[in-house]
Each structure stands twice: as C-alpha cells, then as structure tokens.
Amino acid sequence: MTDSEVIYIKALEKELKDLKEQNASLQSMYEMTTIYLKNIQDELKISEQKILQINKNLTDSINYAKRIQDAFILQAGTLQILFKNSFVFQKPKEIVSGDFIWAYDNNNHVYLALGDCTGHGVPGAMLSIFVISMLNQIIQHFDNGTPADILNRLDKLIKKYLTQSTEQIRDSAEIAIIKYDKTNPKIYYSGAKRPLIHIRKGITTIYQGSKFELGNDYKRNEFLENIEIDIQENDMLYMFSDGYADQFGGEKNFKFTTKKLMTLLQDVSPLSIDEQYEQIKSTFVNWQGNSYQIDDVTLLGIRV
Amino acid sequence: METKRTATDVLPTLSFKYELVLEKNYGKVFLLPDNHILILELTKEYVPIEEFREIFTETIPLIEKYKITKFIFDKQNLRVFHQPSMEWYFITWKQEIYKLGLSVHRKILPQDQPAFAMAVEAGRAKIMNDYKDTVIPLLDIQYKTSIKEAIES
Numbered sequence: 001m002t003d004s005e006v007i008y009i010k011a012l013e014k015e016l017k018d019l020k021e022q023n024a025s026l027q028s029m030y031e032m033t034t035i036y037l038k039n040i041q042d043e044l045k046i047s048e049q050k051i052l053q054i055n056k057n058l059t060d061s062i063n064y065a066k067r068i069q070d071a072f073i074l075q076a077g078t079l080q081i082l083f084k085n086s087f088v089f090q091k092p093k094e095i096v097s098g099d100f101i102w103a104y105d106n107n108n109h110v111y112l113a114l115g116d117c118t119g120h121g122v123p124g125a126m127l128s129i130f131v132i133s134m135l136n137q138i139i140q141h142f143d144n145g146t147p148a149d150i151l152n153r154l155d156k157l158i159k160k161y162l163t164q165s166t167e168q169i170r171d172s173a174e175i176a177i178i179k180y181d182k183t184n185p186k187i188y189y190s191g192a193k194r195p196l197i198h199i200r201k202g203i204t205t206i207y208q209g210s211k212f213e214l215g216n217d218y219k220r221n222e223f224l225e226n227i228e229i230d231i232q233e234n235d236m237l238y239m240f241s242d243g244y245a246d247q248f249g250g251e252k253n254f255k256f257t258t259k260k261l262m263t264l265l266q267d268v269s270p271l272s273i274d275e276q277y278e279q280i281k282s283t284f285v286n287w288q289g290n291s292y293q294i295d296d297v298t299l300l301g302i303r304v
Numbered sequence: 305m306e307t308k309r310t311a312t313d314v315l316p317t318l319s320f321k322y323e324l325v326l327e328k329n330y331g332k333v334f335l336l337p338d339n340h341i342l343i344l345e346l347t348k349e350y351v352p353i354e355e356f357r358e359i360f361t362e363t364i365p366l367i368e369k370y371k372i373t374k375f376i377f378d379k380q381n382l383r384v385f386h387q388p389s390m391e392w393y394f395i396t397w398k399q400e401i402y403k404l405g406l407s408v409h410r411k412i413l414p415q416d417q418p419a420f421a422m423a424v425e426a427g428r429a430k431i432m433n434d435y436k437d438t439v440i441p442l443l444d445i446q447y448k449t450s451i452k453e454a455i456e457s
Contacts, residue, residue, distance in 0.1 A: 022350040029423040032387060035425030265315040 098124020147190035158215030
C-alpha cells in the first residue's frame, strides 16, 4: 500500500468516525430533548394539579363565605315578607358580592337600604358584611332615626374602624336608604351617591342622593339630607347599584347607561312585579351578551 | 432562502476593526482588538469533539494575550452538537478562561432552527443538573440574534 493510499484510508476512517459521532450526537440531541420536554410536561402536570387543588380550595372557601354573606344580606324572599309586591334582581360579578340589601322592621317603620361597596368579590363582600354589621349596631341603639341620621352614624363608624390601621382603607359604600312609615303613606329617603327612583302612573321622579362618600372626608360636596316623599298605592320605588347601568354590551359594546335604565324602569313600571323582574333580567342578559361582567348588579323594586 | 449572518458574512459590513487570528477547516476565530472581543465561528454543520476541543483550547492563549473581556460563540452554521463536547466547553473551558478574567459570553444560535434551540436548552439544563459546583452562575451569558447585537451588548 502506498503512502498516499494509507493517508486516504486514514482520512476515510476519520470521516466515517466523525459521521458516526454526528449521527450518535443527533440521536442524543433528540433523546435529550424528549427527556427534557417530558420532564417539563411532568412538572406542568404536577403544577396543574396543585393549581386545580388551590382553585378548588379557594372556590370551596368562597362558596362557604357566600353562605355567611347570605346570612347577613336580605334575600328576595324576606323582602317579600316586608313588601309583598317586591322583587330583587341580583347578579354578582363573582360568587360573593359587594352589593347588599339590608332591612329592619321596628313594627312602626321599615328601614330598607341598598348598598354598593367599592370593589367586588371577596374584598367587596367583606366590606359589605362590615357595613351591614354597623347598620345593625346603629339600629339597635337608634331604631327611630331618620335615614340621614343612620348614614351619618355609619359614616362615623366607618371612619372609626376602617381608618385605625396604619394602612388606611379607602374603600367605602354608596347607600340608598328609605324609612317606610307603615301608618302614614310616606317614606323618608337619604342617599350617599345612590339614587331612589319613584314612578307614579308613568311619571318618574329621580332622587339622586347626596355627593357624599361614607368614611371619606375628602370626597364629599354635600351633606346627607332627608327627603320626605308622599306615596300612593301602586307607586313603584326602585333602588340599584351602578353595575346595571355600567355594564358594557349591545351592538357597539357601550355602557347600558343610567338614561336607558330610567327608560326601562318607566316602561316596566305598570307591569306586575313578576313581569318587571323578568324584563329587567332579560334586558340585562341580552345587553351583556358575551361581554365580561364588570361589576356586581343589584336592582330592587317595590310596589307600594 | 436563508440569509447568511455569521461573523464571516457580517464583520466586513460593520464598522468594527477586526482580524482573523485563527482558521481551521471547521472554524474561525476573529479578534476585535479595540473591543477586546473574540468571536469563534464554527463553519460546519457538525464539529467532532477532537476538533471542537482543539479550536477552543487554542483560544485560551489568545484570550490571555489580547486581554479579551467578551467571547462570542457563533453557532449559526451548526445543525448538530455533541453533548460531551458541550459539557467540556461549559465545565472545563469556561472555568479555565474564567480564571483569566473572562466572564462575559454571548452566543448566537442557528436561525429558524427551533429543534436545535430546544436541544441546546435541554443540554444546558442537563449540564446544570449534572454539575452543581461550577462557575456558570458567576458568568454573564446571553443569547443574541446577531453578531452586531452580540458585540454591542
């Protein structure tokens, strides 16, 4: 064998060795990648299981919290005991809600309030329970007060309890409250940024409430006031949180607006209570369509 | 059609002063003297371990001589890599040049080769898992998409 033949054979052997190494490396790359991806997949499965379990624990916990919140909040059935012809349309954004209805009957008067705590979900719900507890505390000592008196006392208690930690809680509640006189055809209304709508034979009167944020001295332009309203049989009264009017939807995905809500209430006001509920519910559902619900929704109606 | 963007293609188009300081039939080493940067470009789809170790070992005196502060590894021509070579590169070679004060590494992977990039990630994870006591956590290692970006980062 000549020298050049030896060199040629050695070169071929080297090339063959390199090719074998390259093939083995390629194989190794794929095996290594497969193992790596399998490990990631296994880790993701474990993480998924953990997340599902955490989600279940949280959901169970919130569902239980809802039971507790329901014990505080006046339910539609109880409202119908106090006001036979009444309905409540409620659609919490999440399981628990920052909206609430509260009532107290001292035999001569019925106090009825609809509140909208800032936020929603668990923080809103905690705040709503706090506010209801404060209302219960106030009414125990002051069961013949005017609605404005009650809101003023609530304002003081919110400031007392929610501002005592170093990290000030800025959340509060917008509340509309009425005192219904069982013996005289009158109601007394006071509102902290929540209105009362009074409709008599198609004529709508809007009581806007005061620009007064409970618990926050810096965000109030007016004092809470009491408004005395004469009522007649078949008058309709409505109170609501801002979730209905603020809901996005419709063809152009706009807000429903308070203006549309006023028109809707005026249109449904002659109908029976059950029909009103159905129309108010279906209007909201149709308007929302597939849009995301942005806030808790509560709307109550009473036929006097 | 794939656009060539390796150091060989790109350096003549950039304003950095450079020179070819080492050339093999499977790789080249460029020096950017003003920037104290060394760029190693592998010019084949696959480089066997003997050659791989040869060219990297030959960069060590260059790093020392030119006081190199940044090393750019241009892998854009590679399509297959040899994991034991990569282990040697990570564990032995990087440790060696870390002792010379070089801790900044920039790497450029092949364009449009997601399987290759994934294999690199897998290989790197395996090395990190198999070798606990290394200098790797002390190094500034970044993957870049172009020679210019690697030089400037």
